[in-house]
Amino acid sequence: MEYVCTKCGARVDVATMQPACSCGGLFELDFEPPVWKDSRIHRETWSQFRYRDFMALDGNTWERVSMGEGLTPIIPFDENVLFKMDYMMPTLSFKDRGAATLVAHMVAIGVKKCVQDSSGNAGNSVAAYCAKAGIECEIFVPEGTSPKKIDMIRAHGAKCHVVEGSRDHCADVCRSKVREEGAYYANHVYNPFFYEGMKCYIYETFEQLHRIPSNIVIPLGNGTLFIGAVKALEHLEKSGVICHFPNIIAYQSELCDPIYQAVKEGLEVPAKVKAQPTLAEGIAIGEPMRGAEILDMIRRHNIKVVTSPEDRIMEARLAIARRGIYCEHTTAANYAAYLKYCELYGPTPDTLITMCGAGLKSDH
Numbered sequence: 340m341e342y343v344c345t346k347c348g349a350r351v352d353v354a355t356m357q358p359a360c361s362c363g364g365l366f367e368l369d370f371e372p373p374v375w376k377d378s379r380i381h382r383e384t385w386s387q388f389r390y391r392d393f394m395a396l397d398g399n400t401w402e403r404v405s406m407g408e409g410l411t412p413i414i415p416f417d418e419n420v421l422f423k424m425d426y427m428m429p430t431l432s433f434k435d436r437g438a439a440t441l442v443a444h445m446v447a448i449g450v451k452k453c454v455q456d457s458s459g460n461a462g463n464s465v466a467a468y469c470a471k472a473g474i475e476c477e478i479f480v481p482e483g484t485s486p487k488k489i490d491m492i493r494a495h496g497a498k499c500h501v502v503e504g505s506r507d508h509c510a511d512v513c514r515s516k517v518r519e520e521g522a523y524y525a526n527h528v529y530n531p532f533f534y535e536g537m538k539c540y541i542y543e544t545f546e547q548l549h550r551i552p553s554n555i556v557i558p559l560g561n562g563t564l565f566i567g568a569v570k571a572l573e574h575l576e577k578s579g580v581i582c583h584f585p586n587i588i589a590y591q592s593e594l595c596d597p598i599y600q601a602v603k604e605g606l607e608v609p610a611k612v613k614a615q616p617t618l619a620e621g622i623a624i625g626e627p628m629r630g631a632e633i634l635d636m637i638r639r640h641n642i643k644v645v646t647s648p649e650d651r652i653m654e655a656r657l658a659i660a661r662r663g664i665y666c667e668h669t670t671a672a673n674y675a676a677y678l679k680y681c682e683l684y685g686p687t688p689d690t691l692i693t694m695c696g697a698g699l700k701s702d703h
């Protein structure tokens with residue numbers, strides 16, 4: 340299997356230890372999944388790897404790292420909203436979908452040691468799956484990251500560095516380590532295998548409901564779920580099993596909104612913004628590396644981008660908790676963004692919202 344550079348088109352074997360093309364462009368996988376058929380779901384596999392026929396995987400290494408990720412319930416929240424309970428995963432966040440798939444690839448190509456930067460959840464997932472796979476791991480998180488996420492990373496045996504400054508600066512510090520020391524960059528934004536796992540969010544929804552809801556709310560930080568979901572929906576549409584692309588409602592924090600501003604200004608790359616601290620730590624990304632790719636998808640599918648009001652996040656978290664679900668702040672921002680969308684565009688029934696991080700992770 341090969342990567343293709345999104346900038347210069349160079350082809351590189353996926354066994355490469357380089358995080359990106361020598362021209363600086365990010366990789367994507369040269370992989371076209373076969374036409375979707377329900378009969379190709381491996382129903383005896385109780386994890387997202389039941390969709391393995393539609394995922395780019397190198398061999399069966401997923402069997403060695405899988406901890407039953409995926410297969411999360413979809414439950415009604417009210418008459419308009421369904422929640423997909425994606426924090427019901429081994430490390431209590433949706434990033435396990437991508438991390439399991441990425442670490443399976445790392446096992447396949449013989450990685451022994453890796454580094455990663457994260458707002459906490461992706462780092463947690465990579466640390467846990469590396470622990471399972473016996474890969475040494477070092478995680479960089481920005482200051483202010485929820486202490487419970489840091490505790491979890493360390494519990495898995497990974498080194499965790501807390502870097503002063505913004506989330507974007509933390510990524511820069513980690514990337515200079517990758518450049519200087521040649522460490523393997525187990526990163527959810529750079530590595531295309533991560534998205535192969537995120538695609539399963541949609542495959543699973545389709546298997547569970549036998550349809551795709553009319554509206555899907557997706558957070559947009561670096562856009563790993565966003566990109567994975569769009570890819571999977573394009574696959575289902577191309578396979579002829581869905582005839583309408585759903586209305587995707589992507590949201591950013593109103594305090595860090597480079598994609599929202601780019602859409603407003605008609606830009607093809609993320610707008611330059613000054614990221615301010617937000618309760619929604621998971622989406623505090625001022626410079627999304629795949630921003631141009633995301634904006635292209637937004638134009639292609641007429642995707643709506645809204646901002647989540649900071650002063651409504653705690654209110655939303657409480658409203659959700661009062662109905663029995665305790666989610667993290669960034670996840671409450673999903674619901675706050677949905678309510679904002681309803682204010683702007685009117686009642687929006689048949690909406691799927693992801694509950695992607697557990698509440699106990701952001702209690703501090």
Ligand SMILES: Cc1ncc(COP(=O)(O)O)c(C=O)c1O
Nearest residue numbers: 460558560561562563621669696
């Ligand atoms: C709880 C939560 N929600 C949303 C996101 C945003 O995901 P992405 O950066 O892939 O868009 C994150 C990222 O870490 C997160 O932890």
Ligand SMILES: [Zn+2]
Nearest residue numbers: 344347360362
């Ligand atoms: Zn290139």
